[in-house]
Amino acid sequence: MSGYRIELLTVGSEFFCPAEQPILKAMMQLGVKGIPSGCHGGGCGVCKIRVVEGQVRADSMSRAKISEAEERDNIYLACRALPLSPLTIEPLERLDRPLRKYGLI
Amino acid sequence: MGVMRIGHVNLRVMDMDAALRHYRDVLGLLVQGSDDSGAFYLKGWDEWDKYSVMLSPSDRAGMNHVAYKVEYDSDLDLFKDRLAEHGVDALLEPASHLPFCGRSLRFSLPSGHEMYLYADKERVGKAVGDQNPDPWPDGLKGAGAHWLDHVALQCPFDPEKGVNTVADNCRLLREALGFYLSEQVLVGPDADIQAVAFLFRTSTPHDIAFLPAPTCGIHHASFFLDGWSDVLKAADVMAKNRVKIDVTPTRHGITRGETIYFFDPSGNRNETFAGLGYLAQPDMPPITWTEENLWRGIFYHTGEAHDSFTSVYT
Incomplete structure (x- = not known):
């Protein structure tokens, strides 16, 4: 199967992503942690990453979550980004809330 | 008089083909048509009004509005006044402002969501009809959601x-x-x-x-x-x-x-x-x-x- 190594900065892990699979899905299937997992449809924005090295192609991402300026700055949603080369990426969001004041929020 | 039930939700989708595969083939809703803006209208088999889901093409996800159906057209005037008493400025929109609907009352909730009330929507009937109906229709796809x-x-x-x-x-x-x-x-x-x-x-x-x-x-x-x-x-x-x-x-x-x-x-x-x-x-x-x-x-x-x-x- 063709694919590429993905290096996750800040958490220091690495995993293999098939060429035709979104980065987030590949990470989840291997049980690797590091990028928050949300809607997997490019809508909610929690899996925001910066591609530090390498090339990706991206399916539709919510313009409310990734601005044109961010896209020019190599910021993507990991659920919509497929690797075109080996990648070094940096997760930009945290899903866990260190402080929940009111149970839900 | 009064609000009867949820009428429809208008959702934004970024890929209409994928959205239709989901709402039609996975949830099992029935496609009722589309319009010039590229929006699609769907309903559950057990619903009788023309649509309960309106999918609008967009560059982002989320909800444009939610609409509730009231019993009588005159309820809209009454609710406009009641909302005004609570400091909410509601706007009466003409028929067809909400697609396939009569006139509607449009306002924002304190949370910022856009809500509509309407009394009339084009009626197409349940998939099993209303004469000696079977309990469910043949040919349902996916989950076959009712409503x-x-x-x-x-x-x-x-x-x-x-x-x-x-x-x-x-x-x-x-x-x-x-x-x-x-x-x-x-x-x-x-x-x-x-x-x-x-x-x-x-x-x-x-x-x-x-x-x-x-x-x-x-x-x-x-x-x-x-x-x-x-x-x-x-x-x-x-x-x-x-x-x-x-x-x-x-x-x-x-x-x-x-x-x-x-x-x-x-x-x-x-x-x-x-x-x-x-x-x-x-x-x-x-x-x-x-x-x-x-x-x-x-x-x-x-x-x-x-x-x-x-x-x-x-």
Whole structure:
């Protein structure tokens, strides 16, 4: 199967992503942690990453979550980004809330 | 007179072909047509009005508006006045402003969501007809959802800054629109902050839910199934179709509903919701969940927090 190594900065892990699979899905299937997992449809924005090295192609991402300026700055949603080369990426969001004041929020 | 039920939800989708495969082939809604703007209209087989889901092409996910159906056209004038008494400026829109509908009343909830009331929508009938009908139609796809059941909305909530639009919405719907409170969650040191509110106009536990969030959004749109075996089958359909499931089949404490949470291809959360819960009536004492039990209210079996439930929405 063709694919590429993905290096996750800040958490220091690495995993293999098939060429035709979104980065987030590949990470989840291997049980690797590091990028928050949300809607997997490019809508909610929690899996925001910066591609530090390498090339990706991206399916539709919510313009409310990734601005044109961010896209020019190599910021993507990991659920919509497929690797075109080996990648070094940096997760930009945290899903866990260190402080929940009111149970839900 | 008064609000009868949820009429439709208008969702934004980023890939219409993928959205149609989801709502038609996975949820089993029936496509009723499209318009020049590229929007598609769908209904459940058990619904009689032309559509309960309007999908609009967009560069982002989320909800444009939610609409509730009232019994009489004159209710719209009455509710315009009642909303004005509560400081909400509602606008009467002409027929066809809401596609395939008569005139409508348009306003914003305190949470920022756009809501409509309308009395008339083109009627197409149930898939089984209304003469000696069979209990279900042949040829249903996927989960074969009966109808759009409710929406749950994410409402700006920051009590320390004096912001609680869950409570504001709840008050407005009870006082101006005649909704009843079925269940609520009260939080905070004095257990006096309303963080969750479920309201109804039908005889089911909720026709709308308000949840606390950092920003305005939609938490989910929910579709009705008969019972637990239908919920299991719906999950199988989702797995077959590689739908992203957020929460596999389980039970809510709040409403007693049997549920699956999952996402459409643009990331809008859907729910399939089974069981009518209990008979909700105007004189039923509202149920209160306390902060330490609120996750049992949400996911009865585990009773534990599920991060994506609160943080992931469109």
